Amino acid sequence: MNETVFFTGVIALPLLGALLATVWTRQARAIGIAATLGMVLCAGGLLLHVQQHGAVLLAIGGWQAGLGITLYADGLAVLMVLMSALVMFAASVYALKYFGSAQKHTAFWPLWLLLATALSALLLAGDLFNIYVTLELLGISAAALAALGGKREGLVSALRYLVVGLLGSMLYLGGIALLYAAYGTLNLQALATQLQAEPAAWAALLLLFSGLMLKMALFPLHFWLPPAHSNAPAPVSAALSALVVKAAFYLLLRFWLDLFPPVLTPWLANALGVLGAVAVLWGSWSALRAERLKLLAAYSSISQLGYLVMFLPLLVVLEGEARNLLLGGMVAFALTHAFAKASLFLSAGILLQHCGHDRIRELGGTTQRLPLTTFGIALAGIALVGLPPSGAFLGKWYLLDGAFSTSQWWWVIVVVVGSLIASAYVFRLLGHAFGHLKAVERPRVSGMQELPALLLALLATFGLGLGAAGIWPLVADRSGVIP
Amino acid sequence: MTINLLTTQELYVLSGVFLFTIGLWGTWLHAHYVRKIISLNVMGAGVFLILIALAYRGKDLLPDPLPHALVLTGIVVAVSATALALVIIRRLEDERDE
Amino acid sequence: MDAETLWTLFDLLLIISLAVLALVAVLSGDRRRSIVLFIIFGLLLALVWARLRAPDIALAEVAIGAGLGGALLMATLRRHQQTRDDFRHRPAWLQWSVGLLVMLLGTGMAWSLLLVMDAQPADWRLGAEAFAELDNSGVSNPVTAVLLNFRAWDTLLELAVLLAAILGIKALGKPEPAYVSENAFRDLALWLTPLLVLMAGYILWAGAHAPGGAFQAGALLAAAGIILRLAGKPDGGLPHNETALRLGLALGTAVFLLVALGVILAGNTLLQYPPDQAKWWILLIETAATLSIGMTLTLAFIGGSPTLAKDAA
Numbered sequence: 001m002n003e004t005v006f007f008t009g010v011i012a013l014p015l016l017g018a019l020l021a022t023v024w025t026r027q028a029r030a031i032g033i034a035a036t037l038g039m040v041l042c043a044g045g046l047l048l049h050v051q052q053h054g055a056v057l058l059a060i061g062g063w064q065a066g067l068g069i070t071l072y073a074d075g076l077a078v079l080m081v082l083m084s085a086l087v088m089f090a091a092s093v094y095a096l097k098y099f100g101s102a103q104k105h106t107a108f109w110p111l112w113l114l115l116a117t118a119l120s121a122l123l124l125a126g127d128l129f130n131i132y133v134t135l136e137l138l139g140i141s142a143a144a145l146a147a148l149g150g151k152r153e154g155l156v157s158a159l160r161y162l163v164v165g166l167l168g169s170m171l172y173l174g175g176i177a178l179l180y181a182a183y184g185t186l187n188l189q190a191l192a193t194q195l196q197a198e199p200a201a202w203a204a205l206l207l208l209f210s211g212l213m214l215k216m217a218l219f220p221l222h223f224w225l226p227p228a229h230s231n232a233p234a235p236v237s238a239a240l241s242a243l244v245v246k247a248a249f250y251l252l253l254r255f256w257l258d259l260f261p262p263v264l265t266p267w268l269a270n271a272l273g274v275l276g277a278v279a280v281l282w283g284s285w286s287a288l289r290a291e292r293l294k295l296l297a298a299y300s301s302i303s304q305l306g307y308l309v310m311f312l313p314l315l316v317v318l319e320g321e322a323r324n325l326l327l328g329g330m331v332a333f334a335l336t337h338a339f340a341k342a343s344l345f346l347s348a349g350i351l352l353q354h355c356g357h358d359r360i361r362e363l364g365g366t367t368q369r370l371p372l373t374t375f376g377i378a379l380a381g382i383a384l385v386g387l388p389p390s391g392a393f394l395g396k397w398y399l400l401d402g403a404f405s406t407s408q409w410w411w412v413i414v415v416v417v418g419s420l421i422a423s424a425y426v427f428r429l430l431g432h433a434f435g436h437l438k439a440v441e442r443p444r445v446s447g448m449q450e451l452p453a454l455l456l457a458l459l460a461t462f463g464l465g466l467g468a469a470g471i472w473p474l475v476a477d478r479s480g481v482i483p
Numbered sequence: 484m485t486i487n488l489l490t491t492q493e494l495y496v497l498s499g500v501f502l503f504t505i506g507l508w509g510t511w512l513h514a515h516y517v518r519k520i521i522s523l524n525v526m527g528a529g530v531f532l533i534l535i536a537l538a539y540r541g542k543d544l545l546p547d548p549l550p551h552a553l554v555l556t557g558i559v560v561a562v563s564a565t566a567l568a569l570v571i572i573r574r575l576e577d578e579r580d581e
Numbered sequence: 582m583d584a585e586t587l588w589t590l591f592d593l594l595l596i597i598s599l600a601v602l603a604l605v606a607v608l609s610g611d612r613r614r615s616i617v618l619f620i621i622f623g624l625l626l627a628l629v630w631a632r633l634r635a636p637d638i639a640l641a642e643v644a645i646g647a648g649l650g651g652a653l654l655m656a657t658l659r660r661h662q663q664t665r666d667d668f669r670h671r672p673a674w675l676q677w678s679v680g681l682l683v684m685l686l687g688t689g690m691a692w693s694l695l696l697v698m699d700a701q702p703a704d705w706r707l708g709a710e711a712f713a714e715l716d717n718s719g720v721s722n723p724v725t726a727v728l729l730n731f732r733a734w735d736t737l738l739e740l741a742v743l744l745a746a747i748l749g750i751k752a753l754g755k756p757e758p759a760y761v762s763e764n765a766f767r768d769l770a771l772w773l774t775p776l777l778v779l780m781a782g783y784i785l786w787a788g789a790h791a792p793g794g795a796f797q798a799g800a801l802l803a804a805a806g807i808i809l810r811l812a813g814k815p816d817g818g819l820p821h822n823e824t825a826l827r828l829g830l831a832l833g834t835a836v837f838l839l840v841a842l843g844v845i846l847a848g849n850t851l852l853q854y855p856p857d858q859a860k861w862w863i864l865l866i867e868t869a870a871t872l873s874i875g876m877t878l879t880l881a882f883i884g885g886s887p888t889l890a891k892d893a894a
Contacts, residue, residue, distance in 0.1 A: 004845060004850055004851065005845075007851070008842065008845065008851050012838060012841070012842055015741060015834070015838055016838060018741075018744070019744075019831045019834060019835045019838065022744070022748065022827050022830065022831045023824065023827045023828050023831055025823075025827070058850065058851065059850065060733075060734045060850070060851050060852050060853075061730060061731065061733060061734070061850070061851070061852040061853045061854075062849065062850050062853040063714070063730075063731050064710070066707060066710060067549075067707055067710040067711060067714060067731050067732075068731050068732065069732055069734045069735065103754075107748070107751070107752035108752075110744075110748050111745060111748050111749065111752065114741060114744065114745045114748070117738075117741060118738075118741075121738060129553055129556075129732075129735065130732075130734060130735055130738070132557075133556065133560065133735050133738045133739055133742065134738060136560045136563075136564065136742050137738055137741055137742045137745060139564075140563060140564055140567060140742055140745045140746050140749065141745040141749070143567070143749070144567060144745060144746070144748065144749025144752060145749075147571060147749065147752070147753065148752060152575070152578060155571055155574065155575055156575065158571065159516060159568060159571045159572065159575070162564065162567065162568050162571070163510075163516060163519050163520070163523070163568060166523050166564050166568075167507075167510055167523060167526075170506075170507075170523060170526050170527055170530065171507075173527070173530045173557065174503055174529075174530050174533075174690070177530050177533045177534050177537070178690065178693060178694065178697075180534070180537070180550070180706065181533070181537050181694055181697045181698070182693075182697045184701075184705075184706035184707060185706070185707065186707075198693075198696070199689070199692060199693035199696055200693040200694070200696065200697050202689070202693070203686075203689045203690050203692075203693040206686070206689070207686075207690075490589075491588075491589075491592060492698060493695060493698055494592055494593070494596055495592075495596065495629070495633060496691075496694050496695075496698065497691055497694075497695075498596045498599060498600055500687050500690045500691045500694065501600055501603075501687065502599075502600070502603050503687065503690070504683045504684065504686060504687035504690075505603055505604055505607050505683075506603070506607065507683050507686070508607070508679060508680060508683045509607035509608070511679050511683075512671055512675070512676060512679060513666060514666070514670070514671075515612065515666045517612055517616070517654065517657055517666075518607075518612065518615060518666050520654075521606060521607070521615055521616065521619050521654070522607050524619065524646075524650065525603050525606065525607055525619070525622070528603075528622075528623075528626055528646075531638075532626075532629065533694070535629075535630060535633050535635050535638065536633060537698075537706075538633075538635070538706075538708070539633045539634060540705075542588075542634075545634075545708075545712070545723075546633070546634045546635065546708070547705055547706050547707065547708030547711075548708060548711050548712075548723035548724045548726070548727050549706065549707040549708055549711055549727055549732075551635050551637055551638055551723075551724045551727070552724050552727035552728045552732060552735075553735075554635070554638050555637060555638060555641055555724065555728060555796060556728070556735055556736065556739050558638070558641050558642065558645055558646055558796075559641075559645065559739055559742075559743065559796055559874075560739055560742050561646075562645050562646065562649060562650055562653075562878075563742050563743050563745075563746035563747075564742075564746065565650055565653060566649075566653055566746055566747075566750065566878075566881035566882075567746040567749045567750055567881075569653045569654065569656070569657055570749075570750045570753055570881070570884055570885070571753065572657055573656065573657055573884065574753050576657070576659070
């Protein structure tokens with residue numbers, strides 16, 4: 001009964017909130033805060049439940065899996081759900097004061113809560129086709145939110161974002177058709193037991209993965225991300241960069257670990273790893289050359305997702321305890337990126353509102369005017385570079401460890417070079433921000449806006465750095481995946 | 484009889500694959516977004532055709548209703564996305580006119 | 582010629598026309614022609630659905646795919662507009678390499694599907710389970726049983742997708758009067774609109790045991806709204822009160838969600854209707870959904886807000 005409440009709450013609360021906010025526009029803000037706060041509580045409850053009782057399954061409608069749809073929560077899923085709930089809640093608090101006009105708030109909140117619904121529903125889905133529907137809900141609400149920026153440039157990039165997302169969904173749907181043809185089921189667990197190395201599975205893998213790679217902007221399919229993420233309103237950028245691309249990565253990981261092991265070959269794994277490596281180098285190099293803070297943050301997302309993909313080839317090779325360590329490291333890295341990137345985008349929004357621009361060269365005096373925000377940016381920067389005590393440090397540590405223990409030293413070079421470029425772009429940004437100006441007026445700053453960004457950055461660095469130990473026991477036991 | 488059934492199903496599945504690929508090609512290469520949307524819809528029709536052809540079991544047997552439900556959902560989702568994309572396009576073209 | 586040969590000929594004819602229409606719609610150098618061909622393609626596709634014994638989808642395709650999709654596409658066209666779209670400005674190597682890649686993918690898909698069909702001809706897959714549980718679903722149309730009961734979670738989220746799209750459209754604001762008011766339409770609308778509304782009611786009711794259901798019925802309502810709009814009624818029959826409008830758009834998802842959650846209070850799990858009441862809950866959800874779908878699709882065509890559209894006109 002408890003798990004039914006948590007499962008339902010984490011998806012149904014934001015949906016209920018979206019409906020209320022659609023109709024009762026005057027109270028949209030309060031509804032938004034209440035719904036996302038409820039999400040955090042339910043996600044926390046679900047996490048504790050899984051911690052105590054192991055992975056849980058909910059057969060919707062009481063129908064057997066296959067005919068009916070299941071929701072499924074294991075350690076990996078609940079960590080992602082809690083991550084998305086926390087980021088959505090923090091960004092909601094930030095959004096309270098962000099939009100100037102009542103009209104913008106009316107437009108923002110229902111779509112925002114639909115995005116939250118889509119994230120929870122996607123992360124907990126145990127059915128291939130249901131995932132397709134959640135992907136579409138995610139893509140459409142994300143594109144609609146990205147278009148809220150309103151300017152022509154924003155509309156054009158939102159349109160491109162929508163179309164790219166649709167193309168990804170169509171490729172994904174093609175993969176579903178092949179799997180249903182071959183195995184006669186859509187349930188992930190049933191598929192995992194039946195899937196064999198045969199042409200239908202290879203073709204399905206190709207379609208599902210190319211769809212998801214497009215959605216997560218993996219090099220060379222990354223072209224759409226920088227304009228879409230940098231032109232959206234700040235809270236939207238935060239959710240897009242921290243959560244929406246990561247949802248696609250989560251599915252890729254889930255299929256990689258649970259569905260396609262019979263089909264995976266070292267060649268395929270390494271090819272994917274190479275794409276990740278190129279993304280790391282290209283993304284951080286572009287971030288170093290970016291003129292604007294929001295563009296820097298967007299390019300940095302491309303490189304951070306590249307790191308996550310670099311974990312995949314090692315996960316295939318390693319076994320037992322070493323594999324669990326690596327998996328936990330990867331989750332720590334993903335969580336860190338979510339909090340740090342959301343924080344960075346929220347801070348960029350504050351700078352944009354108070355300086356009227358986010359051109360990195362002209363950010364001098366920021367420390368004097370917005371000390372809290374600058375501190376938040378510095379902490380987020382530490383997390384993005386992967387310095388201790390951030391969770392990303394642990395992630396990179398285990399990535400290097402895995403690469404050494406399997407003598408795949410080339411990944412080590414990529415991690416080292418990527419981290420060096422990352423520290424260069426972070427310190428370049430901080431160098432400008434700490435630049436001293438003689439006469440600066442103190443802007444009207446609302447703590448409601450600065451605080452969420454700072455708290456997220458603290459979570460990314462100290463929170464995850466010190467509390468990461470809880471991750472490993474949660475993700476290690478994946479025996480419940482196949483009953 | 485079985486051979487004939489097989490060919491009917493195969494014929495339609497193969498034409499579904501054809502629609503899927505031609506739509507993918509168009510989505511990739513067209514520059515104008517209305518054409519991208521049309522191509523995407525052709526691509527979607529291809530997947531739907533594959534699914535419905537798989538569900539078909541001959542003239543005398545009931546088809547598998549599950550793919551039918553999936554395709555119905557797919558059609559509605561596709562038209563929602565198409566509508567949003569087309570309204571953004573209209574809005575962009577209006578701005579250009581002004 | 583025996584019946585089998587005739588059927589095969591019919592199949593071949595249908596498939597070849599479908600493929601040619603798709604090819605020309607995608608490749609054509611003129612946008613206007615591409616849109617018209619795409620609408621004809623949708624109508625032909627409906628014929629294919631009917632041929633493959635999928636009447637529910639044939640209905641939806643005519644109303645939603647070809648009808649509404651076509652109307653929306655036509656609305657992007659302006660008078661005296663340059664409509665030449667040539668992809669031939671893309672470098673030749675790109676056209677060829679994309680073509681090659683796509684062909685390889687298509688060949689791989691075709692090959693693997695042929696192997697699968699060879700191994701399991703005419704397989705039921707999940708169909709057997711669906712029919713086994715049909716008596717417990719509350720309806721006798723198996724497609725409705727899947728949509729509103731076995732996989733109702735998909736349908737609930739699908740209604741949320743519709744809501745997200747229409748909210749996105751509303752957020753774009755500023756609808757433009759992209760319609761032509763024709764007097765000829767006005768007489769047509771006079772008798773067509775009530776007919777469409779009546780038909781929508783019938784299709785909604787029939788969906789429990791025959792082809793039809795909320796989506797087809799909603800699309801018919803939208804057709805009525807669009808015809809009203811074309812006949813010179815800018816609001817397409819939608820309420821001018823913003824709250825009423827928003828309530829209508831959210832109603833389908835809201836009723837669905839409340840039923841989904843309400844059954845939990847009765848001691849069941851999410852979306853588990855008490856078997857003896859399933860029929861009535863499904864009918865309630867479908868009725869609300871029909872109304873929302875009709876309003877959503879009409880508003881999508883109008884472009885966001887009925888009142889603003891009127892002022893603009």
